[in-house]
Amino acid sequence: MKITDSVLRSFRVARTYRENSDKVNCLEYSPNGENAISSSDDDRIVVYDITQGKPIDTLYSKKYGADLIRYTHGDSQKVIYSSNKLDDTIRYLSLTDYKYIRYFPGHTARVTALSMSPVEDMFISCSLDKTIRIWDLRTENVQGLTEPLDRPICSFDPDGLIFAVGVNSQFIKLYDVRAFAKGPFNSFELRMNRSCDWTGLKFSNDGKQILISTNGGMICIVNAFTGDVMHKFSGYNNSKGLKLEACFTPDSQFVMIGSEDGRVHVWSTENKMKVAVLDGKHPGPISALQFNPRYMTFATACSSMTFWLPSVEDF
Template sequence: MEITDRVLRNFKVARTYQFKSEKVNCVDYSVNGDHAVSSGNDDCIVLYDIQSGRPAKTLYSKKYGADLIRFTRGAAHTVVYSSNKQDDAIRYLSLTDNQFIRYFPGHTARVTALSMSPENEIFISSSLDKTIRIWDLRLADCQGLTNPLGKPICSFDPEGIIFAAGVESHAIKLYDFRAFDKDPFACFETRFNRVCDWTGLKFSNDGKHILICTNGGAIRILNAFNGSVLHTFSGYNNSKGISLEACFTPDSKFVMIGSEDGRVHVWSIESGMKVAVLDSKHPGPINALQFNPLYMTFASASTNMMFWLPCSDDK
């Protein structure tokens, strides 16, 4: 099914899962789209089966907590996740047997982003310690470090050749992964009219656009090649300065973001127009939002988790 304005307007909540009134911190989909995983402030890591639409397994990280989480590209049902208790190490976990495979120590402050390479077993992380670290899942030691001269967020491009660093909420620096120890090969300055912090940075699947998420009332789409601003999307509620996650649809044609009042707003990148507002009935702000990479479904989360499906027009 092609993703169109009409299809997006017809999305409805198909499944809802309630947690212990603690917010869900992060949601991610596996590469094949068959599973989703969430991490929450209740120290839970939950694996979901997308075909059945139900949780497949619940694990607990009570000692370390669970903040950001990402599926790896290799073995099935393995993840890396950052901590929000005890230390700032990143942990490599098998969801199948609930065993740690490896620890990645090095960051000395909260991890602000995790991004897996689409091509191999490499991932990058950024932290409030003002560094971006490069890791290999097979090795515990940090394989590289760059200091972008400020507090960063980071993301790989869809080919795994470059990565972007959003620095101090005003500049995007592009690095060649093969020469990460050198200076960035491009730097774009972009400031929002209103005061806000950048909370996330993502490339579209076609590599043409960069999405900047914020804790303010606006998100921004940039041309990934020259840094020019294509659109600044606003008109959704975020009066409390919450880190609301935005995402691209897999076809790179639309951008979605949750709001403080529990609704999902959708814009067309081509026209810059808002095409849908979806009411989820979330009890609080939607701070996690991800579209499935292969199937026509997406997940939104606040203190509960919701999976959405498109309904036919006659329903």
Template structure:
């Protein structure tokens, strides 16, 4: 089914789960869209079966905590995740037997960005130590490091050849993965008309747009080639400066974000118009939100996880 304004307006909260006792930090879908995974401040990693629509396993990282989590490239059985308690090492975990495959030490402060290459075994991480590190799943050693001169959020492009770094909430720097040591090949400065920190960065699936998430009640879509501002979206509640994660739909035509009052807001990147507002009955702020890469469903999370489906009768 093609994703349209009317399809997005028809979405309803289909199932809500209370597998967590504290805030859910991150949600990610497996590359085939058949599984989802979440990380929480209660030190748990919860796995969901999307076809069955149910939680299927819970793992714990009591010693290290679990911050950001990502499925690895082309694999529904392994993940990487950052710590939020004991140290700043990134861990490579097998979900099948709950055993660590590898550790990636190096960062000296909390990891605030984690992006898996869509094409190979590479991934990048951004940290409050003001570095971006490049890694390969097959080696514990850092494959490369860049100092973008500020607190960085970062993300791969859909071809896995370029990564973007949002630096000090002021500029996007684009790096060629094969020549990152030469510095950025492009830099786009952009300022919001209110004081806020950038909390996330991601490319659209067609590679033509970059989405900036902030903690200031505004998100921005920029042209990935020219750096021009395409849209700035606001009008959702975030008065407490919470890091709310925004995302594109898989067709790159819409962006969506949760809010502190438990609603999901959706805009068209073509028209710039808001097309839907959904009340998910979340008891707290929707910290993280992800659209399934393969199936017509998305997930929103506060301390509870909600999966959304379109209501065919409304189309």
């Protein structure tokens, strides 16, 4: 099924799970789309089977907490996650035997972004300690480290060749992974005329666009090659300055974001028109949102996790 305006408008809540007692911080689909995982403020890491449509396991990280979580490259049985307790070490965890494979120490403040390379066992992290660090899953030793950057956020491109860093809610810097030590090969200054902070940065799957999320009532799309602001989207609720996750659909043709009132807003990246507002009856703000990379489904989360499917009755 092709993703179209009418398909997106047809999405309905298929399942809602209340495995958590506090806010879900992050959710992630596995590379094959068959599993999903979430991390939350109640120290739970919950694994979901998408093919069966149900939670299948719950792990606890009571000592360290669980903030950001990512599946590793091509593996639905291993994850990395950052902590919100005790220290700022990143942990590499096996989901088959619930054992830590490796620790990645070095950050001295909360990790603000984790991005796994789509092509190899490498990931990047950035932190309120103003550094970006490059890691290899095979060793705990950091592979690269930037000069201080104010309030950084980061993401790999879909080819794993470059990564983008948002700095001080004003600049985007592009780095070549293999020539990281040389510094950024390009830098763009964005003038968005809004008094809000950037909270997330993602490439579209075609690598041509960068989506910037903010803690205000606006997200924007930037040309990944020129740095030009292509579109700005607003008209959703975020009066409390929350970190609300936005994402592209897998075909790069639409962007989505959850809102403070529990609704999902969807726009076309081609004509800038809003195509849908979907009500998932969330009891709190939608803090996490991801579209499945392989199947026609997406997930949203507040303190509960909701999975969505298109309604066949509409076709």
